[in-house]
Amino acid sequence: MTNTANSRPFESHRVTAMALDPIHVGTGGTRLGRVDLSIVRDPVTRLPKIPGSSLAGVHRAYAALAKNRYPRCAGQGQEKPGSGGHCGQMDCPICTVFGFARGQGGGFAGLAGFTDAQLLLFPVPTYRGPHWVTSPETLRAADIEPPTVENDKVHLLEPDGHLNLGWLMLEGTTIGDHARLRGALDNLRVPDCVSKHIAIVSDQLFTHIVNSNLEVRTSVSIDPATGAAEEGALFTYEALPRATILTWQVTCRNPIHFGTGQEQDKAVRTPRDVFEVVAEAQPYLEQLGIGGMGTRGMGRLRVLASADGTNSGPA
Numbered sequence: 001m002t003n004t005a006n007s008r009p010f011e012s013h014r015v016t017a018m019a020l021d022p023i024h025v026g027t028g029g030t031r032l033g034r035v036d037l038s039i040v041r042d043p044v045t046r047l048p049k050i051p052g053s054s055l056a057g058v059h060r061a062y063a064a065l066a067k068n069r070y071p072r073c074a075g076q077g078q079e080k081p082g083s084g085g086h087c088g089q090m091d092c093p094i095c096t097v098f099g100f101a102r103g104q105g106g107g108f109a110g111l112a113g114f115t116d117a118q119l120l121l122f123p124v125p126t127y128r129g130p131h132w133v134t135s136p137e138t139l140r141a142a143d144i145e146p147p148t149v150e151n152d153k154v155h156l157l158e159p160d161g162h163l164n165l166g167w168l169m170l171e172g173t174t175i176g177d178h179a180r181l182r183g184a185l186d187n188l189r190v191p192d193c194v195s196k197h198i199a200i201v202s203d204q205l206f207t208h209i210v211n212s213n214l215e216v217r218t219s220v221s222i223d224p225a226t227g228a229a230e231e232g233a234l235f236t237y238e239a240l241p242r243a244t245i246l247t248w249q250v251t252c253r254n255p256i257h258f259g260t261g262q263e264q265d266k267a268v269r270t271p272r273d274v275f276e277v278v279a280e281a282q283p284y285l286e287q288l289g290i291g292g293m294g295t296r297g298m299g300r301l302r303v304l305a306s307a308d309g310t311n312s313g314p315a
C-alpha cells in the first residue's frame with residue numbers, strides 16, 4: 001500500500017450479483033393487493049429493491065461467521081442477559097467495519113456503507129426464451145450510459161418482429177451502440193447467456209413489466225407448538241425471481257480518520273482492508289442467502305463481480 005492509497009478518504013466498490021433462488025426481503029407484514037407479504041419497493045420508482053440495511057446486516061453476520069472469532073459482534077448488538085452486545089473495540093474487524101451499538105462515545109456507524117441493491121436486469125419468460133429486461137434509468141443507476149430508447153418498443157440485440165413480455169406485446173427494434181453496452185455488462189461480469197438476451201424498454205414500461213412478473217408463492221404457517229399447519233393459515237408472498245441481476249455499492253471509509261488509539265492496533269488500516277472484510281462475507285450469500293423464507297429454499301445470491309476501487313475519493 002502506498003501513502004497515496006492510505007490517504008484517500010474512501011473507496012467505492014460496485015458489486016453485481018445474481019439471484020440463485022427467488023429472494024424475499026419483506027416490508028414486515030404489510031399487505032399489498034392480494035399478496036400477504038410484499039417485498040420492499042423504492043417509494044419513487046415502485047421498483048423492488050433490497051435495502052442497504054439488510055445487506056449490511058447479512059454481511060456483518062457472515063463476516064463474523066467467516067472469522068469464527070466474534071460471535072457477540074455478529075448480531076444487532078442489543079445487550080441482553082448472557083450476551084454483552086458488540087465489543088466495540090478498534091481491534092475488532094466486525095465492529096470497526098460494520099459499526100457497533102455501544103461503547104465509548106455511544107456507538108459507531110462503521111467504515112463500510114451499503115447502498116440499496118437495485119435491479120439491473122430482470123428475467124422475463126417470452127416465447128423466444130427468457131429475456132433480461134432493463135431501462136435507461138436502471139442502467140444509469142449502475143453507472144452505465146444507456147442507449148436511446150423509443151417508448152412502446154423493446155430494444156433487442158437481434159430484433160425479429162414482436163416480443164411478448166409478460167402478456168405485453170411489443171414491437172422489437174435494435175439497441176443502438178450495443179457493443180458499448182455489452183462491454184459495460186462484461187465489466188460487471190454479467191454472464192453471456194444473460195447479456196445476449198437483453199431487452200431494453202422505457203422506464204415506465206420497466207416498472208410495469210417487473211411488477212407483473214414477480215414470483216408470487218403460497219405457503220402455510222406452521223404452528224410452532226404443534227409443528228402442524230395452522231388452521232386457515234395459507235398465505236402468499238412475493239419474491240424477486242431466480243436469475244434476477246442486482247447491483248449495489250459499498251463505500252469503504254479510510255480507518256485513518258476514525259477511532260482513537262495506535263494505528264498498528266487497528267483491525268483495519270486502509271479502505272482496502274475494510275473491503276476485504278466485506279468480501280469475506282460474499283461466498284456465504286451463495287450458501288446461506290439473504291432475506292426471509294430461507295428455510296423454504298429462498299434467498300441465495302451469487303456475487304458476480306466486486307470491482308476494484310472504482311470511484312476512489314481524491315488522493
Ligand SMILES: [Zn+2]
Nearest residue numbers: 073087092095
Ligand atoms: Zn466487536
